[in-house]
């Protein structure tokens with residue numbers, strides 16, 4: 001009765017969301033812009049260039065740079081970020097994720113990955129999860145960043161899943177909006193994802209039996 005489960009990557013499968021934050025903070029400081037983790041919630045799930053625009057806006061410097069300069073800044077952030085990725089190993093898969101994936105797979109439910117990151121495949125390879133997902137949608141396959149539904153709809157489409165009978169798992173507000181705009185059941189990992197249909201505080205709380213029963217309750221209300 002569930003067509004597919006589609007996972008976000010950064011912050012759900014592994015804690016790269018924190019590395020994105022550290023890398024942006026370092027780049028922003030070079031521009032004399034200070035960002036904190038509260039502001040960072042707005043960057044989660046948002047593409048690289050769109051994130052840079054939000055940071056420049058935060059520092060009131062949105063009109064100070066040419067496109068070429070912005071590309072150089074984004075590239076610099078990516079270099080900081082990639083240094084963290086060099087140390088990533090399967091040990092960095094967040095608690096509960098391996099168990100969750102195997103529980104879903106044992107029931108023959110296909111799994112997808114939906115990440116707007118250009119580094120998604122590098123991260124998956126470092127975690128040795130590059131052959132785990134039935135279909136991967138990364139930045140190269142979509143035009144629009146989350147919260148647009150394009151990425152989750154593309155994943156469902158390629159998995160031959162009806163979005164209304166599928167589940168998305170996200171740690172970002174933009175990601176939850178993307179899932180809801182796709183009409184899927186939204187599982188949030190965090191404390192402030194008010195629009196999720198079901199929320200757990202951390203990945204270790206992601207239990208397949210609980211997710212299925214919350215999904216069933218939601219379906220019955222549709």
Ligand code: BG6
Nearest residue numbers: 010020044045048116117118119
């Ligand atoms: C998302 C992250 O998965 O990917 C964002 O949540 C990040 O924080 C975005 O900005 C783009 O990532 P990358 O690797 O292409 O810069």
Ligand code: MG
Nearest residue numbers: 008010011171
């Ligand atoms: Mg995320």
